[in-house]
Amino acid sequence: MDTKQKFVTCFAPGHITGFFTIHENDYPSLKGTTGCGLVLNRGVTVKVCSSPDITETEIFLNGSKKQAPVTSHLVASLSCEPVRIESHADIPVGCGFGASGAGAMATSYCLNDLFSLGLTQNELVEAAHVAEVVGGGGLGDVEAQAHGGIVIRKRPAPVTKGGLLDRIVSPSFSVHCVALGKLSTKKTLSDSSVTGKINIAGKTAMKNLLLNPTIEEFMLQSRSFSFELGLLSKGTKDIIEAVENVGGFASQAMLGDAVFAIAGPECTDTVLREVMSEFGTVFSSTVAGTD
Amino acid sequence: MDTKQKFVTCFAPGHITGFFTIHENDYPSLKGTTGCGLVLNRGVTVKVCSSPDITETEIFLNGSKKQAPVTSHLVASLSCEPVRIESHADIPVGCGFGASGAGAMATSYCLNDLFSLGLTQNELVEAAHVAEVVGGGGLGDVEAQAHGGIVIRKRPAPVTKGGLLDRIVSPSFSVHCVALGKLSTKKTLSDSSVTGKINIAGKTAMKNLLLNPTIEEFMLQSRSFSFELGLLSKGTKDIIEAVENVGGFASQAMLGDAVFAIAGPECTDTVLREVMSEFGTVFSSTVAGTD
Incomplete structure (x- = not known):
């Protein structure tokens, strides 16, 4: 058994956006959407492993190796070393169920725990939001996913950057x-x-x-x-x-x-x-x- | 059976504040605290009844009739008619477990449903916060109770009035x-x-x-x-x-x-x-x- 291998597993919920408005900004953390959507109790489970044997970050989704630009950006921004990421989605991917946002958020929680980053929820959500915007995954899912319920996104961007959420x-x-x-x-x-x-x-x-x-x-x-x-x-x-x-x-x-x-x-x-x-x-x- | 009697039941969680700072303001909605605390899975269940037979608002806590200044203020601000309120706390009352905040929040949800007020969560939380401040119940419990988890209250007052919450x-x-x-x-x-x-x-x-x-x-x-x-x-x-x-x-x-x-x-x-x-x-x- 390789005692130097460590791993952390996290789940994040899916999210369906019903309608939205785009708020452009040159800064990814300020770019976002307003709108309304539903947070699901199904979503994405992510396992992040670190080990001296892992020399390059690899990302797998439902068993297949992927480019995964959103998750790649997140690892680049939060991780201090290469990791192996295994994601399992029990929602359809690429079909409007917020899978990339859920993957990004679960990965940010895993990295926080695995490397004892000491970040709060708002900081993890902001990192996931930026990865989503830069990687082209979405523009408002992660804020809603972190909030839960039927989320009204009243002001765009994460709450740390002036975002305002409400609930039906x-x-x-x-x-x-x-x-x-x-x-x-x-x-x-x-x-x-x-x-x-x-x-x-x-x-x-x-x-x-x-x-x-x-x-x-x-x-x-x-x-x-x-x-x-x-x-x-x-x-x-x-x-x-x-x-x-x-x-x-x-x-x-x-x-x-x-x-x-x-x-x-x-x-x-x-x-x-x-x-x-x-x-x-x-x-x-x-x-x-x-x- | 009196078919004109209607009732709604809601639960709200308790909250333990570990430390806090008071932020004074002449406007109750802007007065509040920063600090950190734990949201419990135990709390207060409130039943609000309306009926043509109820001519005066009466409030009962664990079976005993009470003055209940916080809940009285809430009813005065949200309700269009007298109601009978029966609250049951499965946390100690008056001992730092956020019972008055939980009672206020659950009551605001009940009134919203019973009278189809069409308010969002933020609006219900703000009404409960104001009732807490005016009634002397507390200064930050309801914002935390609406958020859940280990809540850091970074900026005081409800989010609608500039409050900012985070989580450990x-x-x-x-x-x-x-x-x-x-x-x-x-x-x-x-x-x-x-x-x-x-x-x-x-x-x-x-x-x-x-x-x-x-x-x-x-x-x-x-x-x-x-x-x-x-x-x-x-x-x-x-x-x-x-x-x-x-x-x-x-x-x-x-x-x-x-x-x-x-x-x-x-x-x-x-x-x-x-x-x-x-x-x-x-x-x-x-x-x-x-x-």
């Missing part, structure tokens, strides 16, 4: 998802015709949500936002329609070719799962409530 | 407590010789904690703070000494004639409980971790 108050409930395919966050956000639409539709959605901060309003505003953007595939539109036909609420997970849905007063979780399963594999997760 | 990163652990008696927060904080000591010792404790943000450092800084203040009774001193003799960490719950303690590397939770039980009834709670 709700009992716990389940969210059901079907992922049809990937959508590159980096590529989508570099298309100025899309970002222009995002910022107009995102502001309207936020304004309407704050007038009536409920989970149902969040779902309706997310739906309007996703239709305004026009990134919906034929498949996702079909699922949304099918969910609404049985009385549920559905929208597109941002940014992915995927749908998330919740039950309504006249529609149970079982019915919702049954309807959605006709279009693909349904994965479900609870959302932590706040009362 | 730690796996979950248990805290063990013995309450010997009450200490009036209102009375203690109106003694300028005590508040002067609080503000000097609180600043030192915070500075030292931020240099080494760990749970052990929090316990040591809390201990120094409580001895500087000189509010410790003979009984609480004896318990702290007994805990330290077996390798645990202990300090005074602020503000109460009570001790809280955690295990150390050479002292198990079982040993700690055994030692403490010689001085009074021990109640234990887990503290939500953040990894």
